[in-house]
Amino acid sequence: MKKPLQSWIERLGSAGSLDVDTPDERLRKAILVFLASIYCMAGLLWGMAYLALGLTLPALFPLGYSVMSGASLYVFFRTKLFRFFRSVQLLLILLLPFLVQFSLGGFDASGTVMIWSILAPIGALMFAGTGQALRWFLSYLALMIVSGMLGGKPAAEVTPIPPLIRTIFFIMNLGGVSIIFYVLLQYFVREREQAMAVMDMEHHRVIREKERLDKIKNVMANFVPETMKSIIENDPDKGHMNRHIQDATILFLDIEGFTTLLHTYSMERINRVIEDYFSCFYDIIQKYGGDINELAGDGMMVIFMERDPFKRSHNAINAALEIQEHCLSVSEENKDNGLFPIQVNIGVCSGEVHIGPTKMTGTGGDRWTFTASGAVTIMAARLCDYAQGGQILVGKGTARRIENSFHLTLVGRVELKNFKDPVEVYQVTV
DSSP states (O other): OHHHHHHHHHHHHHGGOOOOOHHHHHHHHHHHHHHHHHHHHHHHHHHHHHTTTTOOHHHHHHHHHHHHHHHHHHHHHOOHHHHHHHHHHHHHHHHHHHHHHHHTTTTTHTTTTTGGHHHHHHHHHHOOOOOHHHHHHHHHHHHHHHHHHHHHOOOOOSOOOOOHHHHHHHHHHHHHHHHHHHHHHHHHHHHHHHHHHHHHHHHHHHHHHHHHHHHHHHHHHHHHHHHHHHHHHOOOOGGGOOOOOEEEEEEEEEEHHHHHHHHHOOOHHHHHHHHHHHHHHHHHHHTTTTTEEEETTTTTEEEEEOOSSHHHHHHHHHHHHHHHHHHHHHHHHGGGOOOOOOOOOEEEEEEEEEEEEEEETTTEEEEEEEEESHHHHHHHHHHHHHSSOOOOEEEEEHHHHHTTTTTEEEEEEOTTOOOOEEEHHHHHHH
């Protein structure tokens, strides 16, 4: 029953709706058209009832209302001027009951018919907002006070209304307004409940989506370098940072004899051992301010970007030595935990690098990776490749920064792949 009624109201009001109207605006127009149509029919019935009682003058007001209200409906359907239509309807609803009451002789004689005028400020509240509704309500109060002060006597030609009919009018007036109040209140409470239910569903959906995105963020964060995470967290709207030249210290490490290990142990055990070792390496690197930029099989690339170049180089070497110390500490007694001793070769180089995101564009979209590139990065990787037996090898620039703090042994001038001239290489020893 409710759905057919609502569908009929919407069809009735669609004649005055515009293509640009929102669903809420369409519904409000439909409701006002529906109410105006009901009032037209009620005015006709009320007028005929007064005529049947011989009350010709009072009957002219509801009949006149029906005519003017019907005319305003016709104009609204032709012009789509909702504000004009709304104002005419509210004005008629406000004035008609007071005029009828005055013509009948006051509150008692009319059965307090002026109570219908309260629908004007209520309608303004529904269709025009609180600002205009207040003005309509004050007008209603003013008319009620004036009506009470004037009292009123029925015109000489108006036939007195029998007490029983007046009682019936009281019941009809108060009951009719009460029914309309209840229906309107029920409608808005139902709309509010539905809106709250939708909001509650949306709230829970947003919470679930946030939890899902947080999980994705936490998982994805494990694959993003700390430097890039810091940039995104500090300025998430930045999109991407430009690549720039910066002085940095690059450390490469890899496990010596990894191919031999593959033939000695199962892949599952090797992966577990690498995870255990690299987890410890991760703690050490973070301790000294390094940022793990890349993991590849048995290798790792670390960037140190401390502003002080001497402190940065010292941090990288301290991290390298502590990593070596950890590897040496794994002895036969650790085999019960599934570990086995390994040797890690490390190469460290300092200098200017081209740092920032690198963009790759393909048919599947864009892919970004944050890294440090340039000769310094390549040299650190080549030193790591050249090292053997758990050596820590550094370039000349790094050696100059740490020579007063660590024991260095000159390896010699070494030819490295893709470098035109031999490179002076030093080994850091305990």
